[in-house]
Amino acid sequence: MTLALSADRPEDIRKAGEILRGGGLVAIPTETVYGLAAAVFDPAAVARVFAAKGRPADNPLIVHVAEIVDIPKVCAQAPPIAPALAKRFWPGPLTLVMPRRDNVPDGVTAGLPTVAVRCPANDAARAVIRAAGVPLAAPSANRAGFPSPTTAAHVWNDMDGRVDAILDGGPCRWGVESTILDLTGPVPRLLRPGGVTRAQLEAVLGTVEVDPAVTGPVTEGHSPRAPGMKYRHYAPHAPIYLLHGPLNAAATYVKALARPGTAVLCFNGEQERFRPVPCVPYGDGDSPESLARGLFEALRKLDAPEIRCIYARCPEGDGLYEAVRNRLSRAAGFAVIEV
Ligand code: TXA
Numbered sequence: 001m002t003l004a005l006s007a008d009r010p011e012d013i014r015k016a017g018e019i020l021r022g023g024g025l026v027a028i029p030t031e032t033v034y035g036l037a038a039a040v041f042d043p044a045a046v047a048r049v050f051a052a053k054g055r056p057a058d059n060p061l062i063v064h065v066a067e068i069v070d071i072p073k074v075c076a077q078a079p080p081i082a083p084a085l086a087k088r089f090w091p092g093p094l095t096l097v098m099p100r101r102d103n104v105p106d107g108v109t110a111g112l113p114t115v116a117v118r119c120p121a122n123d124a125a126r127a128v129i130r131a132a133g134v135p136l137a138a139p140s141a142n143r144a145g146f147p148s149p150t151t152a153a154h155v156w157n158d159m160d161g162r163v164d165a166i167l168d169g170g171p172c173r174w175g176v177e178s179t180i181l182d183l184t185g186p187v188p189r190l191l192r193p194g195g196v197t198r199a200q201l202e203a204v205l206g207t208v209e210v211d212p213a214v215t216g217p218v219t220e221g222h223s224p225r226a227p228g229m230k231y232r233h234y235a236p237h238a239p240i241y242l243l244h245g246p247l248n249a250a251a252t253y254v255k256a257l258a259r260p261g262t263a264v265l266c267f268n269g270e271q272e273r274f275r276p277v278p279c280v281p282y283g284d285g286d287s288p289e290s291l292a293r294g295l296f297e298a299l300r301k302l303d304a305p306e307i308r309c310i311y312a313r314c315p316e317g318d319g320l321y322e323a324v325r326n327r328l329s330r331a332a333g334f335a336v337i338e339v
């Protein structure tokens, strides 16, 4: 039985803390996506997270702390730049990969010598961490391979009966997962783009390397710095093709090829142009915030048995557009059609 909890009720926050202290699993809202939380120092609880998600054991979890001062609870030696980054971007959608402390269970880090940590900018999330009394290991609260959940309804859909409680805190502000920055190499390296943009990081760090797994497929034999980047992710069952080119050309191309089962993931207001091909709009093409917030729900809608082939409008541009393009490209297996 999965318990329904509300972030608006202080007694529900306390209950969530109690469940976590007892080794249970609670799905919690964050400002990025919903997370599936377990007490970080409890290896059995951490193992249950992997089982509930169907997550491969070699894909490590992000540790969530309530305050910057909690970093040393899980990090052996924070790199010198870490406090400045935390001060500038925390609480917020930035995850830092740093050397781990030995007390962090191997399950959390998938045996890596590093640990990924962030402090979420969501009051309910931080209240639950405080109520639990320990940092929380939490991957996104979706079944492995599916889009991350951005509402409690998405979590119920994926996790009902598999977790002890789901804390409803409303829709997530960003809608895509945090930016991941690896601080363990000679130059800071972007492993996953998100709400904290590359330009914002460069303003603090000077140079930032971009991991090849951000912009292209992970090739056989290459192991990406963020193990999660090698897995198919964010994807409905039907194949997705990204349309590269102007709207006119995209509409002409799709209408010429459309068969029963073809659908289009488009920007708001473009449905008319693709008619009669069915469309799911995901946000305003000129607002990266809007596209980020709507993308995963739209991908969930497109995960329907009658849909056999999906063509997607994909934004260009940097900043948060980079995160939207990264998630869409991975959902599409980097399949692009020039129109
Ligand atoms: O916004 C977010 O980051 C959300 C919310 C819940 O905080 N969490 C999230 O977790 O997206 P998850 O598990 O879906 O993605 C974590 C990513 C994976 O790609 C994983 O491989 C990578 O972080 N990761 C975790 N620990 C790592 C480490 N020590 N070194 C490199 N990558 C790591």
Ligand code: MG
Residues within 6 Å of the ligand: 139, 140, 148
């Ligand atoms: Mg995930």
